[in-house]
Amino acid sequence: MLLLALAICASAAGFWMRFQKIWLRIIHSKKDPGFALTHLGHRSWDFFWEVLCQAKVIQQRPLPGLAHAFVFWGFCAFALVSLNHFTAGFGCAFLRSQFYFLFAAVFAALVAVSIFGLFVRRFFVRPVWLGAKVSYESGFIALLIFALMATYLGAFFVPDTSVAARVLWWLHSLCILVFLPLIPHTKHLHLVLSPLTIFLSRGEFSAIPKLEGDEDFGLVTGKDVTQLVSLQAYSCVECGRCTEHCPASNTGKELNPKEIILGMRGYLNELGPASESPLLGKFNSMEAAFQCTTCGACEFQCPVGIEHLPVIVGLRRGAVNTGAWEDEYGGKLFNTLERSGNSLGMGSGERAKFIQKQQFPIFDGTQEYCLWLGCMGAYDPQGREIINSFAQVMNYLGASFGVLKKEKCTGDPVRRLGNDLVFQQLAEENLENLQQNKVRKIVSICPHCVRTISTDWKDFGTAPEIEHHSEFMARHKDKLPKSDGDQVTYHDPCYLGRYRNIYDEPRALIGNLVEPPRSRERGFCCGAGGGLTFLGEEKGERVSHARAKELTATGAKTVAAACPFCNSMLKDALAATANSITNSPPRLVDIAQLVASRLNH
Ligand code: SF4
Numbered sequence: 170m171l172l173l174a175l176a177i178c179a180s181a182a183g184f185w186m187r188f189q190k191i192w193l194r195i196i197h198s199k200k201d202p203g204f205a206l207t208h209l210g211h212r213s214w215d216f217f218w219e220v221l222c223q224a225k226v227i228q229q230r231p232l233p234g235l236a237h238a239f240v241f242w243g244f245c246a247f248a249l250v251s252l253n254h255f256t257a258g259f260g261c262a263f264l265r266s267q268f269y270f271l272f273a274a275v276f277a278a279l280v281a282v283s284i285f286g287l288f289v290r291r292f293f294v295r296p297v298w299l300g301a302k303v304s305y306e307s308g309f310i311a312l313l314i315f316a317l318m319a320t321y322l323g324a325f326f327v328p329d330t331s332v333a334a335r336v337l338w339w340l341h342s343l344c345i346l347v348f349l350p351l352i353p354h355t356k357h358l359h360l361v362l363s364p365l366t367i368f369l370s371r372g373e374f375s376a377i378p379k380l381e382g383d384e385d386f387g388l389v390t391g392k393d394v395t396q397l398v399s400l401q402a403y404s405c406v407e408c409g410r411c412t413e414h415c416p417a418s419n420t421g422k423e424l425n426p427k428e429i430i431l432g433m434r435g436y437l438n439e440l441g442p443a444s445e446s447p448l449l450g451k452f453n454s455m456e457a458a459f460q461c462t463t464c465g466a467c468e469f470q471c472p473v474g475i476e477h478l479p480v481i482v483g484l485r486r487g488a489v490n491t492g493a494w495e496d497e498y499g500g501k502l503f504n505t506l507e508r509s510g511n512s513l514g515m516g517s518g519e520r521a522k523f524i525q526k527q528q529f530p531i532f533d534g535t536q537e538y539c540l541w542l543g544c545m546g547a548y549d550p551q552g553r554e555i556i557n558s559f560a561q562v563m564n565y566l567g568a569s570f571g572v573l574k575k576e577k578c579t580g581d582p583v584r585r586l587g588n589d590l591v592f593q594q595l596a597e598e599n600l601e602n603l604q605q606n607k608v609r610k611i612v613s614i615c616p617h618c619v620r621t622i623s624t625d626w627k628d629f630g631t632a633p634e635i636e637h638h639s640e641f642m643a644r645h646k647d648k649l650p651k652s653d654g655d656q657v658t659y660h661d662p663c664y665l666g667r668y669r670n671i672y673d674e675p676r677a678l679i680g681n682l683v684e685p686p687r688s689r690e691r692g693f694c695c696g697a698g699g700g701l702t703f704l705g706e707e708k709g710e711r712v713s714h715a716r717a718k719e720l721t722a723t724g725a726k727t728v729a730a731a732c733p734f735c736n737s738m739l740k741d742a743l744a745a746t747a748n749s750i751t752n753s754p755p756r757l758v759d760i761a762q763l764v765a766s767r768l769n770h
């Protein structure tokens with residue numbers, strides 16, 4: 170008994186000595202401005218669904234996900250059994266139900282098979298996104314878990330009072346006592362932290378926190394790392410799901426979202442949250458931070474609730490707001506937006522001429538909708554075609570709309586690139602303009618405008634209700650002519666899909682749909698987001714080319730998109746990649762053009 174008591178104390182002390190250091194780093198990080206423990210119902214649901222049901226883990230990687238889920242459920246079932254195991258060592262076992270022991274035995278068998286499968290996958294199949302380094306600690310822990318289950322099951326086959334039973338009892342105890350102190354030293358810390366991480370999430374996809382006061386520049390040094398960022402950094406299970414789906418990582422860039430999170434962890438381990446050393450340097454690189462398209466695939470995929478975008482955009486903010494980021498194209502974009510108010514750098518007279526030529530009504534408060542042109546719709550030739558088509562659809566449906574005489578960029582690229590000053594100016598000027606014009610409902614062809622107006626402008630005021638043109642057209646689809654039956658493949662814009670959860674509406678406007686291999690929540694970015702469309706040449710393969718090849722390979726003669734930025738990226742990419750698969754690229758259209766083309770038939 171004394172030996173057992175000493176072993177338990179040593180194991181618990183081993184756990185606590187390391188865990189308390191991590192916990193103190195999390196607690197001593199800066200408080201998250203604006204975070205409140207509200208929406209408890211929503212949080213409880215996420216906890217139930219993502220932690221207890223392991224739904225996300227299973228949905229996104231069914232076979233290994235199910236294996237992982239069995240290990241988790243087995244751990245839950247074993248909590249009572251393990252407690253009983255040690256109390257039995259002191260002669261006061263409390264669990265008498267044979268049914269429960271058999272119930273746990275079923276889980277023991279499932280866990281043993283699952284952990285063996287996960288071991289084979291990690292050490293023999295070796296998916297690339299797990300990284301080149303072989304994690305021997307993971308192998309050792311898998312062995313411990315397997316032994317834990319084997320010793321439990323073995324005890325069913327030997328008499329309770331036999332020597333074999335005592336040996337199995339001690340082996341089982343040793344497995345638990347060795348496993349416990351290893352938890353905070355390894356990625357298995359997620360067992361303790363991830364339920365908390367999921368429960369304490371910011372509650373919104375890609376929630377970029379509001380800067381607090383004049384001294385807040387984003388993530389510059391350890392002092393800016395917030396408690397949520399620290400908690401998330403220590404929760405990463407290093408599964409590489411984020412990397413597997415990242416368009417930058419998939420096309421040979423330096424950026425690897427898993428390494429961004431592990432970089433934050435490395436910084437906290439070595440320097441702590443009080444450090445004034447820059448966050449961008451030894452642990453995370455500036456180049457990687459500015460290769461992100463903000464597509465959100467990483468954040469969507471993460472099974473333990475890690476929010477990558479507040480970190481990546483936070484690092485960019487820190488670099489831009491302190492003047493540390495020097496980039497010719499970025500600087501040009503910032504100047505252009507300050508000078509001309511649109512990201513394409515055109516004179517506002519060009520917009521006025523376009524409106525006049527198309528004879529668009531000017532919004533005067535009597536129309537139901539304000540048709541937001543956006544930079545692409547007002548100045549870009551392809552974007553103008555999309556606006557013209559959508560205006561035709563609105564006219565066909567008899568919807569009353571008008572366009573604003575003046576409009577500035579919503580500030581989407583500067584928001585994502587981290588220039589808060591220019592973003593604030595643009596958001597405030599636009600909000601004032603909309604208020605003066607008494608706009609109540611906006612419809613836009615651009616998912617980036619929709620996201621920025623509906624969510625990011627909240628930092629500076631209340632914007633009118635806004636919807637994407639796919640939502641508007643899908644609502645009226647019964648009044649629109651049906652599809653002509655040609656095969657069409659559809660590219661999900663990240664800012665419409667993952668950011669707004671709009672997947673079915675554009676599809677409802679396409680008749681004969683051929684899905685590309687990566688679609689809906691798993692859609693692959695076009696490479697434009699995060700302000701990257703305005704920056705210089707990409708390293709490695711172009712993201713748009715990788716996507717264009719996939720779309721072409723579906724064999725559909727038409728590619729439909731629902732974002733003028735996707736449209737612009739894919740146009741060149743489809744032409745450039747055409748020869749490798751087929752001689753002529755598929756036709757590229759926006760869904761508004763697809764619908765408008767049916768109106769006159
Ligand atoms: S947001 Fe997209 S591009 Fe950026 S790190 Fe995540 S997956 Fe990669």
Ligand code: SF4
Pocket residue numbers: 404405406407408409410411412426427430467470471472473475
């Ligand atoms: S950040 Fe999330 S998805 Fe990426 S490796 Fe860590 S746990 Fe996995």
